[in-house]
Amino acid sequence: QKEVEQNSGPLSVPEGAIASLNCTYSDRVSQSFFWYRQYSGKSPELIMSIYSNGDKEDGRFTAQLNKASQYVSLLIRDSQPSDSATYLCAVSGSARQLTFGSGTQLTVLP
């Protein structure tokens, strides 16, 4: 059974701080890794994808991947109240299927 685990949350950070979201996965052959943001009552939207070890930066978002440790994280710098949402980690293996974690709810306090 492929598993994707996220820190349980909820996570609260003050406005302007760095939010750190973590995810571990069990399937060693996983090849693609994604972070989705989901606002309450809405569908998920892709915010970051990462395919190789290391860091990938896009604006205020940085994804970090360590395949040896089976660990992927998302850092949000200068957090804004509009970043308050549930963040879903998703991992894809060879069958082009995504397995999702249960999500971490982030609240950015003004």
Added chain:
Amino acid sequence: DGGITQSPKYLFRKEGQNVTLSCEQNLNHDAMYWYRQDPGQGLRLIYYSQIVNDFQKGDIAEGYSVSREKKESFPLTVTSAQKNPTAFYLCASSPDSTGELFFGEGSRLTVL
């Protein structure tokens, strides 16, 4: 605009009734997926299709059925055999082998 359209957005059903959720995409994506989300939970895969006229069961296919007669369309039927059908249903499509998904707005089904 290109995208994925799900309908209806809200649906109420009596126990024992089958319902069909529509999913149409004009992104020219080969692969399409149906996920179910329960409150406070992640997404669980119901069915997926990587090509027309072919589909595969996901992790929770029991009580559901699908068809893929056209590339653009992937409807999901929630049958009376599904024990707990009240949930948020999400349709998605994917353009390539990376697994990146694009989601529709979802359909919220409530069984009365």
